[in-house]
Amino acid sequence: MVKSPHNISVATSRTGLEPVRSVVHVDELGISSVLSNRNVTIQVDHVLDSDEERILALGYKPEFKREFSLFSVFCVSFSVLGLLPSIASTFDYQQLVVGISPLPWLVAMIFVTSVAYSLAEVCSAFPTASGTPYAVSQLAPKKYAPVLTWITCFSNWMCQITASPSVNYAGAAMMLACYSFMTPSYTPTNGHYYALTTGIQVSHFIISSLPTKFLARFNTVGTICNILFLIIVWIMILGGNKRPEINEGASKWNSNSKAWGLTNLTDFPVGISFLMSFLGVIWAMSGYDSPFHLSEECSNAAVAAPKAIVLTSTLGGAIGFLFMLAIAYTLYDLDAIVNDDLGLGQPYVSFLVQVVEKKVALAATALTIVSSYFMGQSCMLAASRVTFAYSRDGLFPFSSIWSKVNKKTQTPVNAVFINFILGQLLLLLMFGGDASIGAIFSVGGIAGFVSFTIPTFLKITVAKDKFKPGPWNLGKFSTPIGWVSCAFVLLMIPILCFPTARGKNLTPDMMNWTCLVYFGVLFISLIWFAVDAHKWYKGPRANIDDLIVYEDSDMGSEPINGVPQDTKETLPEKV
Template sequence: MSDPELHAIKSNVHVDDLNVKSILSNRGITINVDHEIDSDEAMILALGYKQEFKREFNLWTVFAVSFSVLGLLPSIAACLDYQQLVIGASPVPWILAIIFITSVALSMAEVASAFPTSSGTPYAVSQLAPPSIAPIMTWLTCWSNWLCQITGSPSVNYSGASLMFALGTYNNPSFQPTVGQSYALTLGIQIVCSILTSLPTKWISRINSVGTICNIAFLAIVFILILACNKRQEIFAGDSDFGSIPKFNSNGEAWGLYNQTEWPTGIAMLMSFLGVIWAMSGYDSPFHLSEECSNASSAVPKAIVMTAVGGGVIGFMFMLAMSYTIVSLDLITEDPQNLGQPFVSYLAQILEKPIVNTATAMTVIASFFMGESCMVSASRVTYAYSRDGLFPFFSGIGAKVNTITKTPVNAVWINFVIGQLLLLLMLANDTAVGAIFSVGGIAGFVSFITPIIFKITYSYHTFKRGPFHLGKFSRPLGFLSVSFVVVMIPILCFPYVRGGDLTLDAMNWTAVVYFGPMLMALVYFLVDAHKWYKGPKSNLDEGTITYAVDGIPEEYEKESKEKQDSSD
């Protein structure tokens, strides 16, 4: 262990001596292991879990996964529909949204430092919520976070396939992809991502480091191309609809709002936050890699903050370049070339054909790495929740770690199958499959703020902070985060039209795609799951646990005796 903050400790872990509140706390428990362990393994044992993964991630590599999941270039390309084509190209909505998103990220980083486990926010909820409602709140947080995770890779890879087809149509206008072709290409990308995600942690770490370098480099290159190779004057020369246009938009045009919805401008701006929320939705990934990260209680929250702050600043710079170069949002909406991808339409307005091909190809490559990173994060979540017995049909399969790769291969392919089923929504229409984007935003936000709610209320005076904490700003930032999410949840369900223009095709199906499964999860808990689901459960061998003779609560002494009798 080269990390100076890690140190070897005795083989016996006295849970109550560690600064952690866990499913084993306050029970006088000592965990006996047959080898020397470091502080990382001591922490995960105290949280109630075996150390089953190799800790081959560090601050940089876990940030690499997180920034790759963020995938700013492909995310901005995928979300043009949900931001620029709602309120205009102004960077103002990005600035406002990033302020609140960073607040959420900081609050979640503080939680991650205290509970560095792959289970993520649900584990924190189980320890921070009042005992009477902890099981149901943990259950709902699990399902919400899982919905966020399993929709991530399919939506990213669907977007990547759309970029590839748009490039094909751009170079050959007679080519128009069918729904079947779109599904098949997305399927192929999903298969490759799943294979890569099934590799050992060391290889995944290297792949994601390459992916992060590509994401950063390609973002910088496309940013430079947009500004340095801007040929919009030449491209629109002689066009009677535009006349003579300057090389860059004026400050008023670049920063002005252009409401393209039937809602008031303030509501439209809030609706445009979906683009920012989705583009910035990867900052929670380090939380789910905690059990594979060295010095997790410090490195993981730092990676979360680095991703949110770095992504916000870099994204703003890119949005600024777009706002000063975009020619016509109306023309992008009309899509006269039938490209089906607004970002490629935007590039075609300002760049010559070879540069459009180069910039789009880079975006496709970045999108692939983003999809693979999303798959990595999602597989760890499925594994962790299977370990806790969340899923009625495949928990036993999903909780197994492959003996060769030491990674949750079963969870990877479970997610693959579910992702392909979700992508069948594209057979309905673009609005239906677009709901996957909105679902990822709402589902993630709900799971992010649930532990924050209890941290700043019920557990405010008992919360045991980790090495990373917000000090006196913890509660104010917590309330700011919760307030933002409470406002945004209904906003993200708004359709872009209303009144007589609201048809089934124009409807926002997010409420159905998200709240439908969540309602079923709630009903299932009330009818059956409440009988057996009590929250996260330890997978430690009972033989490694001993209880203190003095001071142990009677119910835990009885529970220990019953377990021992059953094993005998």
């Protein structure tokens, strides 16, 4: 018996006739997992690398090929970020709330990045597709771990399943706005929006079901296009600025006071309006958590996945701010966009028409639509991995179906399918009006923040002495950054539920239905937990019972997943 560099005992045979065994001693790895402190040993019949060792120690069988590198997993998350289409889709939540100033982006960017950095540290410690719920299950007090994990699961899941429909709906809206611009007699209906969005969703369902190697390449191309198109459109806006010719008597650029000034378009004080506009930044910068959920398909996951989170949030925030500057200094008539004078139904296209020539505006919108397509696919990809991981833990009805990995593609095709169906049901909200469909944008912001921040709060409070940082960590800055991110999220949760009108101006079509959609679903899930799920849901559960042996028979009597373990050492089948 010899020790491997990765703390794995490897049994060898002098005759060469006996099989090789790799043995992982969970408690010697310095990590927290569902198998920790039970004197658990895991045996497999082949040599393990550090990624396989860690995922086994976390309690899961390696079921995916690790064909994502740091760059390719960053490409997925940056594609999910989709800065160009995200900025285009969130005019309603930033520019049409507090005006054209880039100041809200600059301020919100700092706090959103703090949330991302804290999440990256958690990811390094628990690099599994289950993401934050797994971390919560290990950091929360034992008595409250199941219910806190349950809340984290449903919050993160709502964030994920609303992402692709909202992105693709926004992309369809830009397509139809272009057609309306070219054909003034045409007015799109909700049926048109739904049909076009469905077509995009179907194509993403097909792509997201393909093998990991193809997905890595596809998302790499998507990210290159997203970055390239963002730069091109930025140059189009600044270099192709024709404001004086398009708007008679206009100056070429806005003055500093106008560009940085706040225009309160809500019924609330300007301070509240300023905070409400953060929804645009939060939604535009969302997606940095994707590497966490792809960590089981990423090589050197404990380092690469958190680095990808940090790169995505940092670069995304900085590049987005530069784009906000371009908008602030070129947008001409905000009132015309608010009132939709052109009847396009898409503020971003209305903005472009005010600044650049018609053909340039159409070209810029076309590039934004292509970026939106890549973004929507990346969102569906990340969401499918979340559904798979939570089904593996038995969270949903028929979990055994959604947790199956297709033998041919080695991807969770069933999870992709159920997410597609749920996305189509969410898109029916568009028939309830703009306020209803708008809820899937703001729900994603709140749901994501809640799921990202619960493990951060736990690791700086009740679990500060037992949290075991991974190889990528914030060091002495972990606690202060954690407190900043928690305070920001606590402030923003109620703000994101505010409508833009109040008093007699608050009509049903002006309501913010986020409270009902997010907290309603969460409340129903908690009733389910209280009535039934508390009997069987205890959080993430290991699926490697057949690989576990014990060095101590007394410790071996403790059940894993409620099943007593056999202490007899056997050689398992190859993982």
